[in-house]
Amino acid sequence: MTTDIQQTPTAEEEMLNWGRLLMDGLPFADLIAARDRDPSVSWFEFWMKRADDYEAMGDTALEQGHSLTAGYWFWVGSMAAQYAQFLWFDERRPRGQRRKAELYHRAAPLLDPPAIRIDLPIDDTVIIGYLRLPKNAQGPVPCAVLLGGLESTKEESFMFENLLLERGVATFTFDGPGQGEMFEDVALAGDYDRYTSRVVDHLVTQSELVASDRIGVLGRSLGGHYALRAAAMDDRFVACVSWGGFVQMDDWNFEYPMTKLSWKYVTKSPDLETARLRVKDAIDVRPVLNGLKCPTYIMHGAKDETPITEVDLVKEFAVNADLVIDIEPEGDHCCHNLGPAPRLRMADWLVDQLTQ
Amino acid sequence: MTTDIQQTPTAEEEMLNWGRLLMDGLPFADLIAARDRDPSVSWFEFWMKRADDYEAMGDTALEQGHSLTAGYWFWVGSMAAQYAQFLWFDERRPRGQRRKAELYHRAAPLLDPPAIRIDLPIDDTVIIGYLRLPKNAQGPVPCAVLLGGLESTKEESFMFENLLLERGVATFTFDGPGQGEMFEDVALAGDYDRYTSRVVDHLVTQSELVASDRIGVLGRSLGGHYALRAAAMDDRFVACVSWGGFVQMDDWNFEYPMTKLSWKYVTKSPDLETARLRVKDAIDVRPVLNGLKCPTYIMHGAKDETPITEVDLVKEFAVNADLVIDIEPEGDHCCHNLGPAPRLRMADWLVDQLTQ
Incomplete structure (x- = not known):
């Protein structure tokens, strides 16, 4: 071999x-x-x-x-x-x-356990989402809303979902603006929190399945940015995990050329300069980060091309949240190079927040 | 070194x-x-x-x-x-x-589900084994006895166990002669079937947990040889899977030098020639293969260093068994290079035999 x-x-x-x-x-x-x-x-x-x-x-x-x-x-x-x-x-x-x-x-x-499709109308489109409940769940259980990122979608969190499900926490995944099945209708924009809140609006009606006071949010990469926004704008989220996320995109020079093309695509921009400006405008959680009041876990690899200084910005602006900062010195973007350990730490922390 | x-x-x-x-x-x-x-x-x-x-x-x-x-x-x-x-x-x-x-x-x-330790006395030693039952098992369930090989032991079948457990079949793993925790007491010998039958002797007493008429056996590599022997010598096994196994060791020239050293070690031989003779004597299921009467699945990679002619020997000597022959043209030893597909085929076949 x-x-x-x-x-x-x-x-x-x-x-x-x-x-x-x-x-x-x-x-x-x-x-x-x-x-x-x-x-x-x-x-x-x-x-x-x-x-x-x-x-x-x-x-x-x-x-x-x-x-x-x-x-x-x-x-x-x-x-x-x-x-x-x-x-x-x-x-x-x-x-x-x-x-x-x-x-x-x-x-x-x-x-x-199966993934139960749930379509949630919003504006002139529909959020296509999936709820998975732990096997043999008794009564309402905690639920984690999982967010994709720049090119990841609801389908890719399956393995992480399983970690949460085995630990007694339900999962909800969906495609938001710029992602997967919503991209055609809605490009990336600055209001991802409206979509996460729409999901919560639904979850809190499912009182036999989901414990409405035990809903958390976890996002990876750009989804980690969205998770910060979601929890800052909606206090029904009682725990937040930003996995390789970031706060703002004032300077996108750190991005690989391919990633810039991906930003251009999801913003439906005619050129890179338009994309840069749209992204700078849409992806900035600093103005709302003082609204983040739930316990929040920040996972970041020190060797991530997304600058580790983003973690400093979280600390600077999320002044009302209890932060757990977990920096992996050898970690790449989202610590994908480090195997199961970072994922298990995030999963256990989130489960603890939602069950204790 | x-x-x-x-x-x-x-x-x-x-x-x-x-x-x-x-x-x-x-x-x-x-x-x-x-x-x-x-x-x-x-x-x-x-x-x-x-x-x-x-x-x-x-x-x-x-x-x-x-x-x-x-x-x-x-x-x-x-x-x-x-x-x-x-x-x-x-x-x-x-x-x-x-x-x-x-x-x-x-x-x-x-x-x-947990692995429940079960110690089974035999001769002057003890078989150390582990039983795992499917989550939320209702009443007695089928059970597969999983066999390690030349240097694999009861600890290494965990991932395969999970495939069976998810499909409603319990698993029993243990160390036999020459393996893991039994090696010190008992070197490799020609009577591995006594140990598999000792395990069955125990399983049939567990009538609230295990369905005594739905016990199968699966072994990998040398364990695939043992599986053939176990099922040929004990008709309480109702299904058999030989995963990268073989029938005899008359000529071991195909083995890597490291593997020959491994045979020498597990037979506790003073030199390679002694090991060769002991292995030739101990590892030969031809004399008993006509006793194999249960449905039997043979998985073999055509690029395995263990000769594919071993499959022909199974066909020649296992004249009383319904054989399913699954040869992967690109498969190496135990088809380890082919990812999950061969494992899922074996698991589903075995589950079908034990549940239908």
């Missing part, structure tokens, strides 16, 4: 973080196969083909009555489609996004 | 199958760190240190009331100790083995 997995970065590989893909559930065998693929097969084609293969395996499993296995293959297929498209911003992007959502919708009822 | 096994390829490269280690649950981050470790730190030292680190993390988690996380760290620590020692046959071997068992014993009650 070749162990030299760190190759000279190419444009396509710039955003590829093996630690992230593996911790989010992609099989190692697929990463090796993608790396060693026939050069005539593009990265996009390779992974879209994997998505097709996995769907076929899921269908076979269904025919054989193996629903748990079927759900797993549909879900892995969904992840394959995600990582097919996430490097491009042309027609491959919507194709891969649609395929990802389609396969996840097939997986959802077969997961264990 | 002995130099004769440190030539190119190194011992690590020769025996190290990243697919196996990852599918069995070691964090990718650890494999990267091991590969990139300071050259002054030996492979053994690196992993034994990881075992210590994980135990400390488990203790911290316990203090904080995070029992699920504690169980996970103790178990990963146990795996770190396993992969510390498995390349050597000097004093490192018993040190690593003891550490592996010690950490697993700590993990066992904290796993979800």
Whole structure:
């Protein structure tokens, strides 16, 4: 087995973080196969083909009555489609996004515990979300709202959801502005908190399933920014985790070129300069951070390209919140290179906040 | 460090199958760190240190009331100790083995579902085994007895156990002759079936937990050989899976040099020639294979160094069993390079046999 997995970065590989893909559930065998693929097969084609293969395996499993296995293959297929498209911003992007959502919708009822689809109207569109309840939940349980980021969506938190579910906490995931199934209707904007609050509006009506006074929020990367905004603007959130998040985007020079293209795409900007200005305007939680009053956990890798000075800004502006700052000296963006430890710390902390 | 096994390829490269280690649950981050470790730190030292680190993390988690996380760290620590020692046959071997068992014993009650320790006296020694029951099992459930191989032991089937447990089948794992905690008392011998039958003797007394007419056996590598023997010699096994197994060892020239040293160690032979003869004598299921009458699944990788002709021998000698032959053209030993698909096929097949 070749162990030299760190190759000279190419444009396509710039955003590829093996630690992230593996911790989010992609099989190692697929990463090796993608790396060693026939050069005539593009990265996009390779992974879209994997998505097709996995769907076929899921269908076979269904025919054989193996629903748990079927759900797993549909879900892995969904992840394959995600990582097919996430490097491009042309027609491959919507194709891969649609395929990802389609396969996840097939997986959802077969997961264990299942993901229950919940559509929540807002303005002229609909939030497509999923609620998962811990197995054998007795009565109302705490719930964590999980937020995707710049190119991550509701489908990718499955592995993290499982950590919370095993610990007795329900999970709710959805696509907000600029994300997944909402992107076509709503581009990235500065009011993500309206969508998280819309989710809470729903959760508090589910009094037989969810304990309305035990709702938390956790977001990764840009989702970590959204989590700060959500909790600062809605005090029904009683705990907040910002996982590799940030406070503002006044200077985006630290971003990889690919990431700038991703900002341009999700803001539906005609050019990078417009994108920069829109992002600077939309992504700034400083004006509201004094509204953050619930216990808040900040996880940040010191080697993240997102500057660690963002943690200082949280401390400067979130003057009314009890902060737990967890800085990993060797951590990259979201500490994806560090394996399960950072995830377990966040999960246990959040569960403690919501259950004790 | 002995130099004769440190030539190119190194011992690590020769025996190290990243697919196996990852599918069995070691964090990718650890494999990267091991590969990139300071050259002054030996492979053994690196992993034994990881075992210590994980135990400390488990203790911290316990203090904080995070029992699920504690169980996970103790178990990963146990795996770190396993992969510390498995390349050597000097004093490192018993040190690593003891550490592996010690950490697993700590993990066992904290796993979800827990692993219940069961000691079964046999001859002048004791089989140390673990029973895991599916969560929320109602009444007696089917049970699969899982067998380790040449250097794998009861601690390493955790991930596979979980596949069966999620599908409603209990699991029983133990160390037999030449393995783990039994090695000191009993070297590898030709009567592994006495130990599997001793386990069944116990399971059939547990009528409130285990359905005595729904007991299967699955073994990996040498354990796949043992599984054939176990089911051929004891018709209380109603299904059998041989995962990368083999029938006989008349010619061991296909084995890697490290593997020959491993055979020498587990047979407690003074030299390789003695080991070869003892293995040839002990590992031969041809004389009893006509006793195999239950449905049997044979999983083999066509690129396994263990010859695929072993599958032909199963067909030739297991004349009374319904065989399902599953050959993966690109599979290495136990198809460790192929990710989750082979494991899920075996798990679903075994569950079907035991539940339908």
